[in-house]
Amino acid sequence: MQDAPPSLLAVDGLTYAYGARLAVDHIAFDVRRGEVFGLLGPNGAGKTTAIACLSGLQRPAGGTLTFDGAPFDPVERPADRARLGLVPQSLAVYDDLTALENLVFFAEMLGVEDPREAAVAGLALAGLQERSRERVRTFSGGMKRRLNLAAGLVHRPELTLLDEPTVGVDPQSRHHIFEALETLKAKGHSMLYTSHSMDEVERLCDRVAIMDTGRLLDTGTPAELAERAGLPGADLEATFLELTGHRLRDEA
Amino acid sequence: MKPRGLLSAAMCIARKDLREFSRDGVGLLLAFLLPLVLVAVFGFIMGRVGGGGAPMPRVDLALLDLDRTEQSAALVTALLASDTLDVVRPGPDSAPWDEADVRERISSGEDPYGMVIPQGYAEGADLILLRDPGRDLEEQLVLMSLVGALFDAGGEDFAWEMSKRGLEASGLPPELTGRIEAVVNGFRFAVEAMFDEAQANGSFDEDAAFGGGDGADDDGADGDGENAGNAGDAAGGNAVGMAEILQLTLPLELVDVAPEGRDAQLGYQVTHAVSGMTVMMLLFSLVGFGRSLLIERDKGTLVRLLSAPVPKSSILLGKLLATFFTGLLLVFVLFGFAHVVFDIDMVSRFDTLLVLTLVNCLACTAFAAAIAGWARTEKQADGVSVLLILTMSALGGSWMPSMMMPEAAQAVGRFTLTYWSLRGYQGTFWYGQHWTDPEMLQSMGVVLAIAVVLLALASRLFRTRYVRT
Incomplete structure (x- = not known):
């Protein structure tokens, strides 16, 4: 049996509360080096809050984070944040700047030594070389989504946190984004990926964690999860519904 | 990185x-x-x-002359010459106004002020100034212009008339006012005779009379940054401002003070x-x-x-x-x-x-x-x-x-x-x-x-x- 790759990010007992409500309730998992790890859950499960804690946007109420075996504090230590890439759910790019200017700016903010070179590489990743000098305002939703992805990867982070990176895109852009992510995976890039699309997760992720109401229900490969849910051979969607139930989750 | x-x-x-x-x-x-x-x-x-060298704002004044005498015509001419009044009168093709028309113009908001020169003005009847009580901001401009016009039209007679009214307003009984008027008239004729004499022998300097020269004292400038200005100019469109009149009639020196280098x-x-x-x-x-x-x-x-x-x-x-x-x-x-x-x-x-x-x-x-x-x-x-x-x-x-x-x-x-x-x-x-x-x-x-x-x-x-x- 092949040894599992070493853990890159280890999360243990991570907790975050909005007032009295626990949005993330003592969750524990690890993302291994070179792995794509899927974080699944219905609306309001706590996925985005967990990512906010991991990326230093929110200070966890409890738990420990370890990165490559060392304590990790992205809230307090900018150098720790530099090891991560964030692709947020929103289209976090500047409409009045060109695609190139956007990537140069983010590369500068992320401390890249040659921001222009990194931006040009990012444009290639997003398939936007031809439109590099056009303002983002003129881009389609899919183009913006690709640029959003490139902006999170422009500094070649050790681990990239992707929060539903394909929401609302056309099939062509989705295909392009997936190709880009599979290329990165093939090169050994580590990613933590959240999505509502079970197909995407099954296609891309090596292991998956399923969350609901702030708690982690199970972690493993899709086949392991199905087995433990009593649905051997079932697809991930069936396993997910078995674990989280059929109740509608309308986020406020 | x-x-x-x-x-x-x-x-x-x-x-x-x-x-x-x-x-x-x-x-x-x-x-x-x-x-x-x-x-x-x-x-x-x-x-x-x-x-700042720009002309003063102007106020509309509806004017009706019911007296139609030489004296009322002189007042109309003086009002028309005012820098701060736009005198409004019926056009040549429109019907003549009466006092009710002027009142209507003010109550309807067409003009903020109106003046009726009543019949008998030349014999001493009072002018009637009609005003919209809500437009008191312009009142000072109108009154200043009116005083100026009355001086222009009535000259020394107006000055003496003002003095007489002032005495009456101070509470003197009419018989005493009449006696004072007789004394003042005697004094006035004596003064006029002196002016005539001075004019006849060439010693009267008309340029130095009211409104004829600079009101302010040019000697006010000194090394501390005080500059005497031309108060006549500073008064804007009026040839003589209230301050300048006071300066000429009271023991008062008017000095403009401005920092050195300020554009006049x-x-x-x-x-x-x-x-x-x-x-x-x-x-x-x-x-x-x-x-x-x-x-x-x-x-x-x-x-x-x-x-x-x-x-x-x-x-x-x-x-x-x-x-x-x-x-x-x-x-x-x-x-x-x-x-x-x-x-x-x-x-x-x-x-x-x-x-x-x-x-x-x-x-x-x-x-x-x-x-x-x-x-x-x-x-x-x-x-x-x-x-x-x-x-x-x-x-x-x-x-x-x-x-x-x-x-x-x-x-x-x-x-x-x-x-x-x-x-x-x-x-x-x-x-x-x-x-x-x-x-x-x-x-x-x-x-x-x-x-x-x-x-x-x-x-x-x-x-x-x-x-x-």
Whole structure:
């Protein structure tokens, strides 16, 4: 049996509360080096809050984070944040700047030594070389989504946190984004990926964690999860519904 | 990869903000054009109202002459010659007016004032001045013009008539007034005889008589920066102002005092209007710019910035730098415009203007950041900024000089940023003060203190409402 790759990010007992409500309730998992790890859950499960804690946007109420075996504090230590890439759910790019200017700016903010070179590489990743000098305002939703992805990867982070990176895109852009992510995976890039699309997760992720109401229900490969849910051979969607139930989750 | 420090990251954000700002052509044009237009319009309007070589405003006066005598015609001619009255009379093709028509014109708002010269005016009947009681602002202008016209039309007779009426008004019984009139008339005829004699032998200097020469004493200038001006010119359109008349009839010397180097044609109201509008527009423009923090949050880009390996305070600092720079640019564009159009001296006072503008821009930037920090939505930011800026502008004296406001309003106005900013600019432009003068240091000190408080507030709001770790 092949040894599992070493853990890159280890999360243990991570907790975050909005007032009295626990949005993330003592969750524990690890993302291994070179792995794509899927974080699944219905609306309001706590996925985005967990990512906010991991990326230093929110200070966890409890738990420990370890990165490559060392304590990790992205809230307090900018150098720790530099090891991560964030692709947020929103289209976090500047409409009045060109695609190139956007990537140069983010590369500068992320401390890249040659921001222009990194931006040009990012444009290639997003398939936007031809439109590099056009303002983002003129881009389609899919183009913006690709640029959003490139902006999170422009500094070649050790681990990239992707929060539903394909929401609302056309099939062509989705295909392009997936190709880009599979290329990165093939090169050994580590990613933590959240999505509502079970197909995407099954296609891309090596292991998956399923969350609901702030708690982690199970972690493993899709086949392991199905087995433990009593649905051997079932697809991930069936396993997910078995674990989280059929109740509608309308986020406020 | 090398994480950036506070200032380096802040400069990076400031550059990005300014680049974004410059991309919105229409927004950019409006950001500079609107203040320019307002400064031009207010400067022009206040220039007319407040002098500075510009003509006085004019008031409409509906005029009806029922007396139709030589004396009433002389009064009509004098009123028509007034610089401050637009005399309105029925046109050649329209029906003649009666007193009811004049009353109707005033009650309907066509004219604020009316005058009826009644039958018997030449024999001493009183003039009838009709006024709209709500239009008391123009009253002084009308009365000053009327007195001038009566002097012009009636000459010495009018002066004696005024004296007689004054005696009667003081409570003297009619028989005593009659006796005094006889004595005064005797004196008057004696004086007239002396004038006639002086004119006949050539010793009477007509140029030195009422209204014929300079009212002010030209000897008032000295090395301490006091300049005697020409009070006759300073009175605007009137040949002789009330102060000049008083000077000629009372033991009074009238001396114009102005700082050395002030343009004699520069009006107080012009410098006030330019300074007032500049401070108000600076606040409006910078609040608009400061909203970029809200936009970043709503758009989601703030999440990227907060997760970047830079000090989180560099985000706020970068926004402040971009806002501050925009403010500096705006102020110097506006004052440059005022320098060219209104002759407000910017060059010789550049050091003071620079120091003052640095302090004011800092405070306005802090104000904008505090608003952006407090507001949860753009709508909230718009609403509260309009409310605060208009209130501060009104009470602080951006629209009209504080001295023209009720005392309570003046007292409240001193608690506004606008008041102290404006005080500094007026100190520079009107009183010629240097930034090291105690009054200027006081104004700048207050503005700086406000800036520090607002910056601390903005910083706290940024940490609690935007960073939220």
